Amino acid sequence: MTRRAMRIRRVRSGVLALLLLVCAGCSDPDRAILASLDEPSAARFRRGRDAAGPCWVCHDLAGTVKKVGPSLLGLYGRPAGRAPDYNASPAIRASGIVWDDATLAAFLTDPAGSVPGNRMVYPGLRDAAALADLLFYLRHVTRPGARDGVAP
Numbered sequence: 797m798t799r800r801a802m803r804i805r806r807v808r809s810g811v812l813a814l815l816l817l818v819c820a821g822c823s824d825p826d827r828a829i830l831a832s833l834d835e836p837s838a839a840r841f842r843r844g845r846d847a848a849g850p851c852w853v854c855h856d857l858a859g860t861v862k863k864v865g866p867s868l869l870g871l872y873g874r875p876a877g878r879a880p881d882y883n884a885s886p887a888i889r890a891s892g893i894v895w896d897d898a899t900l901a902a903f904l905t906d907p908a909g910s911v912p913g914n915r916m917v918y919p920g921l922r923d924a925a926a927l928a929d930l931l932f933y934l935r936h937v938t939r940p941g942a943r944d945g946v947a948p
C-alpha cells in the first residue's frame with residue numbers, strides 16, 4: 797500500500813470514529829434538556845433520572861398509556877387523576893390535588909397515606925435529597941416536547 801493510500805485510510809477511519817462518537821449522544825432523549833443545564837444542574841438531573849428508574853415499571857412519558865399507571869407527560873399543573881386515556885381511581889380523582897413540586901413531594905413520600913385508597917402500589921421515597929432530585933428531573937421531562945424521544 798502506498799503511503800498516500802495509508803493516509804487516506806487513516807483519515808477515513810478517523811471520520812468514522814467521530815461520526816460514531818457524535819451519534820452515541822443521538823439516542824439520549826434527554827440530550828436537549830441536558831445541554832440547556834449548567835453542570836451542577838445536569839448532575840442533579842442525572843441523579844433524579846436514576847431515582848426515577850423504578851417509576852418506569854408502571855409509568856411512561858409517551859402520553860399514551862401502555863402500563864399499569866398513567867403517563868406522566870404533562871403532569872405539572874394537571875389535576876390528579878386526569879391523565880388522558882387513563883381510568884384513575886375515584887380516590888385520586890376526588891383528592892382535589894393539582895400536581896406541583898409540593899403536592900408531588902407529599903404524594904411520593906407516602907402514596908397510601910396521602911391519598912388513601914389510591915391504586916399506586918409504591919412504598920414511597922423517604923430520602924428528602926433523592927426526592928428533591930427526582931422532582932427536578934420530573935419537572936423537566938414531563939414538559940411536553942422537552943425530550944427528543946418518548947422513552948421510557
Ligand code: HEC
Pocket residue numbers: 847848850851852853854855864865866871875876877878879883884885887888895900904913914915916917918921
Ligand atoms: C407498581 C406500579 C407503580 C410504581 C412503581 C409507581 N407508580 Fe405512580 N401510579 C401507579 C398507578 C397504578 C397510579 C394510578 C393511581 C390511581 O388511579 O389511584 C399511579 C399514579 C401516579 C401519579 C398520579 C398521576 C395523575 O395523573 O394523577 C403520579 C404523579 C405518580 N404515580 C408518580 C410516580 C412516580 C414519580 C413514581 C416513581 C417514584 C411512581 N409513580 C411509581 C403505579 C405506580
